[in-house]
Amino acid sequence: MTHLLNNALVLGVALGASFSTLSRGQTVGALKVSLDARVASGLDALVRVEKLDHTGQRDRGLWDAEATLSVDPPGVTLSTNRVRLWNGLGSTLVRFDGSGEFNLIVSAAGLQTNRAVMVETNPAMTEVSGTLPGTSTTWSGIILVTNDLTVPAGHTLTVLSNTLVLLRGSAATPAVDLFINGAIQSLGTEEYPVTFTCADPGLRWGQIRHNSASLAAAPLSLYRHTSIIRGGRAAGEGHTGTAPVIRPTNARLRFEHCNLTDHAETVRGAPGFGTPGKIMQGSGSDVVFDDCHLARARMGPEIGGTALLCTNTWITEMYGTDDADGIYLHAQSSGQLCALRHCVLASGDDDGIDTLDSIVEVEDTIVRDWNNRAEDAKGISIFNGATHVQRSLVVDCTVGIAAKWSGGATTLITVNRSTVTGCLTNVYAQKKSNAPGPFIDYRITNCVLWGGDAVQSDFGPTNFTIVYSALSEPWEGMGNLTNDPLFVDTAAHDFRLQPYSPCIDTGDPTSPSDADGSPADLGWATFLPPAPVLSGPRMMTGGPFRFLLEAYTNRYYRVEASTDASTWVPVLTLFQTNEMTPGSDPNATNAHRIYRARLGP
Numbered sequence: 001m002t003h004l005l006n007n008a009l010v011l012g013v014a015l016g017a018s019f020s021t022l023s024r025g026q027t028v029g030a031l032k033v034s035l036d037a038r039v040a041s042g043l044d045a046l047v048r049v050e051k052l053d054h055t056g057q058r059d060r061g062l063w064d065a066e067a068t069l070s071v072d073p074p075g076v077t078l079s080t081n082r083v084r085l086w087n088g089l090g091s092t093l094v095r096f097d098g099s100g101e102f103n104l105i106v107s108a109a110g111l112q113t114n115r116a117v118m119v120e121t122n123p124a125m126t127e128v129s130g131t132l133p134g135t136s137t138t139w140s141g142i143i144l145v146t147n148d149l150t151v152p153a154g155h156t157l158t159v160l161s162n163t164l165v166l167l168r169g170s171a172a173t174p175a176v177d178l179f180i181n182g183a184i185q186s187l188g189t190e191e192y193p194v195t196f197t198c199a200d201p202g203l204r205w206g207q208i209r210h211n212s213a214s215l216a217a218a219p220l221s222l223y224r225h226t227s228i229i230r231g232g233r234a235a236g237e238g239h240t241g242t243a244p245v246i247r248p249t250n251a252r253l254r255f256e257h258c259n260l261t262d263h264a265e266t267v268r269g270a271p272g273f274g275t276p277g278k279i280m281q282g283s284g285s286d287v288v289f290d291d292c293h294l295a296r297a298r299m300g301p302e303i304g305g306t307a308l309l310c311t312n313t314w315i316t317e318m319y320g321t322d323d324a325d326g327i328y329l330h331a332q333s334s335g336q337l338c339a340l341r342h343c344v345l346a347s348g349d350d351d352g353i354d355t356l357d358s359i360v361e362v363e364d365t366i367v368r369d370w371n372n373r374a375e376d377a378k379g380i381s382i383f384n385g386a387t388h389v390q391r392s393l394v395v396d397c398t399v400g401i402a403a404k405w406s407g408g409a410t411t412l413i414t415v416n417r418s419t420v421t422g423c424l425t426n427v428y429a430q431k432k433s434n435a436p437g438p439f440i441d442y443r444i445t446n447c448v449l450w451g452g453d454a455v456q457s458d459f460g461p462t463n464f465t466i467v468y469s470a471l472s473e474p475w476e477g478m479g480n481l482t483n484d485p486l487f488v489d490t491a492a493h494d495f496r497l498q499p500y501s502p503c504i505d506t507g508d509p510t511s512p513s514d515a516d517g518s519p520a521d522l523g524w525a526t527f528l529p530p531a532p533v534l535s536g537p538r539m540m541t542g543g544p545f546r547f548l549l550e551a552y553t554n555r556y557y558r559v560e561a562s563t564d565a566s567t568w569v570p571v572l573t574l575f576q577t578n579e580m581t582p583g584s585d586p587n588a589t590n591a592h593r594i595y596r597a598r599l600g601p
Contacts, residue, residue: 029053031067031113033106034259036227037162037192038118040142043201044079044093046227046259048293051088051109058312059088059109060344060366063493067108069094076102076119083108086346087366089314091293093229093262095201125166132157139163144199148177153212155182161225162192169203173243173276175233177206180221180251188225190257198230204263204276206234207243210251215284224256232263232277232297240323242274242298244281248306254288263297266319274298274320282306284333289313299323303338304330310340318348322375325350326367331357331385340365348372351381352397357408363390370397378402379423383435386412393495393524394420400449402428403442404435411440417507419448419495419523421487428456429463444469446507448485448495448523468508470522479508485523496525503527505554517556517601532557532597545588549574549581549597556600559583565594573600 034048049067053059065085069078076098083092085108099121103114126139129147132155140160145167151157157180159165167176188194198205208228212218234243245263246253263277279294280287280301287306292313294300298320301308308329315326326345329338339361345352347369353362360382367379379397380387383404394400400420405411420426426449429440438459444466449455454471457463461476468479486501488494497503504527507520514526521527529552536548551557553576560568571585585595 029059029109029111030056031106031108031111033104033113033115034190034193034225035104035115035117036164036195037116038120038164039096040123040164040166041097041099041119041121042095043166043199044095044197044230044262045195046091046229046261047083047094047104047106048091048227048259049083049085049089049106049108051085051111053088061494062088062109065090065108067106070105070107072103072105072114075100086314086316087344087368089293089344090316091259091261091295139165142166144168145176145178145205148179150179151182151184153181156219157182157184159184159186159188159194159226161187161189161194163188163194165194165196166199167196167205167231169198169200169205169230170233171203173206173233173235175204175206177234178208180208180210181212183219184221184223186223186226188257190225193225193227194223195227195229196231197227204233205231207231207245207247207277210246210248210253210285212250212252215250215252215286218250218252218285220252220254222254222256223258225258226255227259227261229259229262232275234277236276238278238281238299238302239328240278240298240302240320242320243277244279244302245277245297246280246282246301248280248282248285248287250284251282252286254290255292256290258289258292259295261293261295261297264320266296266317268319274324278302282308286336299325300327302328302330303332305333305336306338307332307336308338310343312342313340314344314346315352316344316346316348318350320349323350323354324348324375325354326352326370328354329356329358329360332359337361339363344368345370345379349377350375351378352394353380353387354378355380355382355385355387357384358387359385360387361390362387362392365392367392367394368396373398378428379420382411382413384408384411387414389413389415389418391416391524392418394418394423394426395493395495396422398424399428399430400426402430403440404430404432405437405439406435409439413440413442415442415444415447417446417511417520417522417524419450419525421448421450421490421495423452425453425456426451427454427464429459431458438463442466446511446520446522448503450485468506468511468520468522470503479506481506481522495523497521497523497527499527499530499552501527513601516599518554529555529599532599534559534595534597539588540584544584544586545593546582546584547595549576549583550579551576551581551597553577553579558598558600559585560596560598561585561588562594562596563592568596571595
């Protein structure tokens with residue numbers, strides 16, 4: 001809103017800190033598509049689609065969406081023209097039949113983008129196998145791995161951007177494997193990624209094994225803008241007895257902007273459902289996933305004695321009978337961190353995050369749609385150890401968070417500033433034949449546990465210390481509420497708080513303030529008030545310039561002035577106790593002057 005009075009222009013604008021919130025996917029943003037610049041006719045290629053918000057970040061508020069694919073000019077046919085998006089990101093395998101250059105057109109959420117692609121038929125290939133000689137090798141173009149290949153200790157294999165690595169597949173175990181005893185540097189770019197895939201669309205290749213004598217001596221292997229697809233034809237390991245496509249032992253691996261997808265049959269009722277591959281089985285290693293998509297396998301990474309850092313990574317569509325988890329974290333070694341930050345774990349048959357004796361941090365993460373009742377599915381399953389959940393959303397799971405104990409120290413679960421909703425049971429202290437309990441300690445603060453059975457224990461209420469939280473059933477504890485939290489739109493999975501929700505500013509008074517300086521809110525999404533409005537401008541005779549600030553209460557607002565709308569100087573800070581608060585600028589003159597209000601602190 002603007003008001004012009006003599007030489008004063010008054011602006012009411014929403015300016016303030018950037019908070020971790022869930023938008024509704026309605027902002028004007030952009031689409032982003034990732035795909036090899038060249039693909040081989042008749043082979044599957046991975047198409048990854050992202051919806052970005054107006055800030056350029058992935059739009060996690062776009063809960064469910066579908067992107068459609070088309071080509072221009074016509075002449076190339078696609079095996080599918082649809083990509084499902086989970087909270088702003090999705091991928092699928094597409095087989096391109098035809099030849100020549102075309103534009104792949106991607107449409108979703110009222111937006112459109114395109115990607116120039118070349119389909120090649122009978123392209124030239126370089127065949128490789130055996131042990132690489134010397135200390136370094138560089139791959140480019142199209143590489144055909146015809147048999148097992150070893151990168152020996154002390155050797156570095158560099159894979160340049162726009163390289164397609166085809167591995168001979170097999171209908172049975174074993175198939176072609178890569179043994180990385182040295183290091184690999186897979187250096188794709190956003191424009192020209194690298195892909196590892198099977199040379200035959202009807203078969204699967206094996207796995208990539210990283211081995212070093214010790215973690216301390218292990219070189220760093222880097223995968224950047226790299227897709228690793230259609231593997232898993234190797235010996236089964238771990239909890240699922242399925243083949244890990246990435247198998248690090250005493251290794252250091254970093255994946256940046258990568259896709260590890262489509263390593264198992266995930267169509268229910270299809271032959272081989274849930275087999276043959278999972279994403280990873282790691283031991284004694286150090287692994288980082290940054291901006292990656294792990295999808296459509298029997299299980300995500302299963303690791304033990306391994307440090308793990310997942311940031312901005314989506315783990316989706318893990319299906320199969322028994323232990324189709326998003327990620328399975330066994331105890332790490334002393335001093336190692338296991339953390340998931342700003343991630344999404346969406347849809348699978350067992351647990352989104354499964355832990356065993358590990359210490360895990362989960363921050364600013366969405367865990368959703370782990371709701372197969374036949375598999376006792378849970379959003380987060382904690383078995384011994386300690387798990388700390390901060391500013392996260394767990395929704396539409398059979399059980400939101402479940403904890404068990406079988407021995408040793410008490411199982412500890414801290415949950416702070418998080419929302420668990422849409423589950424049959426939100427938080428659960430569970431007894432099982434292999435986990436008799438009762439030593440389970442939940443400490444829940446500043447949370448919303450809403451709908452279903454908010455709290456359940458197979459032992460007694462002493463498993464839970466819950467304070468300053470909103471629950472859909474009465475629970476004794478300081479500051480607890482049973483009022484409706486007033487989500488913006490539950491049906492649309494918008495779990496932000498409406499104005500004047502009882503969860504606003506009612507968190508633990510000893511908790512750190514929200515970014516705008518107000519008391520802590522309950523739940524995972526910090527409330528952002530509507531834009532402040534300056535109105536009623538009035539120049540007093542012989543006195544100051546006066547105005548009214550109309551804004552959400554219990555907040556600090558700063559009023560600033562400028563003569564050119566470029567350089568701003570503070571005028572005053574107001575604490576809004578009522579919806580309308582008068583303010584003034586004692587230094588105002590008849591010179592041209594512009595005012596704006598912004599959210600504090």
